[in-house]
Amino acid sequence: MMRWGILLATGLLATTACGSHGAAPGRPAADSQVIPPSRILDASALYARNCAGCHGGDGKGGAAIALGDPVYLAIADDATIIRVTSDGVSGTAMPAFAQHSGGLLTDGQIEAIVRGIRVRWAEPNALRDAGSPPPYAAQGSGDPKRGATVFGAYCSSCHGASGRGGKRASSIVDSSYLALVSDQNLRTTVIVGRPEMGAPDWRGDLPGKPMSPEDVSDVVVWLAAQRPQSVDLSSSLRPEGGTR
Numbered sequence: 001m002m003r004w005g006i007l008l009a010t011g012l013l014a015t016t017a018c019g020s021h022g023a024a025p026g027r028p029a030a031d032s033q034v035i036p037p038s039r040i041l042d043a044s045a046l047y048a049r050n051c052a053g054c055h056g057g058d059g060k061g062g063a064a065i066a067l068g069d070p071v072y073l074a075i076a077d078d079a080t081i082i083r084v085t086s087d088g089v090s091g092t093a094m095p096a097f098a099q100h101s102g103g104l105l106t107d108g109q110i111e112a113i114v115r116g117i118r119v120r121w122a123e124p125n126a127l128r129d130a131g132s133p134p135p136y137a138a139q140g141s142g143d144p145k146r147g148a149t150v151f152g153a154y155c156s157s158c159h160g161a162s163g164r165g166g167k168r169a170s171s172i173v174d175s176s177y178l179a180l181v182s183d184q185n186l187r188t189t190v191i192v193g194r195p196e197m198g199a200p201d202w203r204g205d206l207p208g209k210p211m212s213p214e215d216v217s218d219v220v221v222w223l224a225a226q227r228p229q230s231v232d233l234s235s236s237l238r239p240e241g242g243t244r
Ligand code: HEC
Pocket: 007, 010, 011, 012, 014, 047, 050, 051, 052, 053, 054, 055, 064, 065, 067, 076, 080, 081, 082, 084, 085, 089, 092, 093, 094, 095, 097, 113, 180, 181, 182, 183, 184, 185, 186, 188, 189
């Protein structure tokens, strides 16, 4: 999948760029003669510099999930967004940004970014007519057999009968995709969709029949079970405690 190649390339660039700042501890970077980088608290500037390359300049349209999606912001709380931003997601392209996790941002800067994301993109009524959405975090372990049935009912119309791609969407069982995405991010994507790319949220796969929390958990374990089991690289890349 080309988008994932781009994402990885962006990640490498971001790392290289960060490396050049980190190279001279205590000295301001060349482009910040007035304010040292760790003092910048402007949320838009911090987002543009650290997040836009992967999550999109306008909070959407990047290779990685849209953080500016009001549905995402309605189901993911600040503590979760701050934790992921601080510590990253190991085994994926999502870097750790907090200084205590080896990144370059202070806790205050991370809080400013998350506050800024909410101020710019959250909508209080995002879920007004939605009933209660499936919870952000999985409850229970999910049933992959049932997940295959859920896939057939909710996903195959676009992603093809076996998930290898159809007329309206590409493969989601591609091993290079699945090896680099966490189960949580699969879950988030199923619940929130990628509306800017034509991927519906949990209400829109089958119009008039929203997915239940069990449907979401089951289809995610079914997808996760398509990860190549025999490739050692992918298992060593799994986040700690992640399901393979
Ligand atoms: C090099 C690319 C890259 C950059 C830069 C990046 N991210 Fe991410 N981010 C990702 C990817 C890929 C994922 C999905 C990881 C996974 O599989 O769980 C992700 C996931 C996330 C998630 C969790 C999404 C979910 O499923 O709930 C949050 C929150 C997040 N990023 C915030 C940020 C913020 C804030 C910044 C800037 C400070 C940032 N990211 C910068 C690539 C990136």
